Amino acid sequence: MNALFKALNDPTRRAILELLREQPRTAGEIADYFQFSRPTISHHLDLLRQAELVTSDKQGQFVTYTLNMTVVDELLSWLLQFKPTNESKP
Amino acid sequence: MNALFKALNDPTRRAILELLREQPRTAGEIADYFQFSRPTISHHLDLLRQAELVTSDKQGQFVTYTLNMTVVDELLSWLLQFKPTNESKP
DNA sequence: AAGTTATTTAGATATTTGTCTAAATAACTA
DNA sequence: TAGTTATTTAGACAAATATCTAAATAACTT
Structure with missing residues (x-):
């Protein structure tokens, strides 16, 4: 759980996830979307x-x-524990 | 969104949220649940x-x-964007 | 007014984090 | 085999973070 929150606590990493949402990509393809170095x-x-x-x-x-x-x-289930009732889901 | 992920990226803060899930509490009551100093x-x-x-x-x-x-x-909705279909909701 | 209690603010410090460049691996190409 | 390409590893370094103690505020109590 710690590693999960840690991984999500960075805008670049979240952007990588959104990029991979479309399709799998190689490390190089991913790097090309950003202005950071490949090692980064x-x-x-x-x-x-x-x-x-x-x-x-x-x-x-x-x-x-x-x-x-x-x-x-x-x-998701950790978060849903805070929602009082199931009055959600738009 | 950044502040949200940042706030969640700490086990103590997540424990505070779980504590407050039961009921509101004063700063002192919250501090009593942990072994850190009150300023922390x-x-x-x-x-x-x-x-x-x-x-x-x-x-x-x-x-x-x-x-x-x-x-x-x-x-929640940011996360649900990654779930391919609506086969969730336990 | 003086003392006590609750909380926050202000620095200080050690650790973690995000980034870089240089070097190392590993796989392909000619 | 030598050279090129893709990726990771290894350090280095500045910035951010979690923690602490000491001090400052603010409110209550006598």
Whole structure:
């Protein structure tokens, strides 16, 4: 849970997640969307992987990152515990 | 959104939220639940207030903190954007 | 008015974090 | 084999963070 909140506490990492929402991408493709160096993006991807928000798969020289949102269910239920009744869901 | 993720990225602050889930409490009552100094707890409460996760109300010498989870809806919908279909809701 | 209680503010400090450049791996290409 | 490309690892460093003690506010009590 700690790793999850930590991973989400950065706008670049959240943007990476939104990017991967469309489709899996290689590390290089992801890096091209940002103005940070490749090592910086690599580090962000590492933190996302530690939080199990993404999985990585090496194919040849390329490492493809894929969104893994199963862990988000945990976060969702943690949050829903604060909603008093089920008067939500717009 | 940044302040929200930042506020949630700390186990003590998350514990404070869970404590306030039961009922509003004064700063002192909250501090008694933890082994950190009162200034430290006061600082955590400040960050929670900046994220609008709690509201504070001064009554005499006491400052009562109350959970404010309206802002969580924003987070919930951000998260739900990653859930492919609406196969959730336990 | 003086003392006590509740809380916050102000610095100080050690740790964590995000970023960079340089170097190391690993895989492909000619 | 030598060179190029994709990615990560290793340090270094400035900025942010969590914590503390001491001091400042503010409200209550005698």
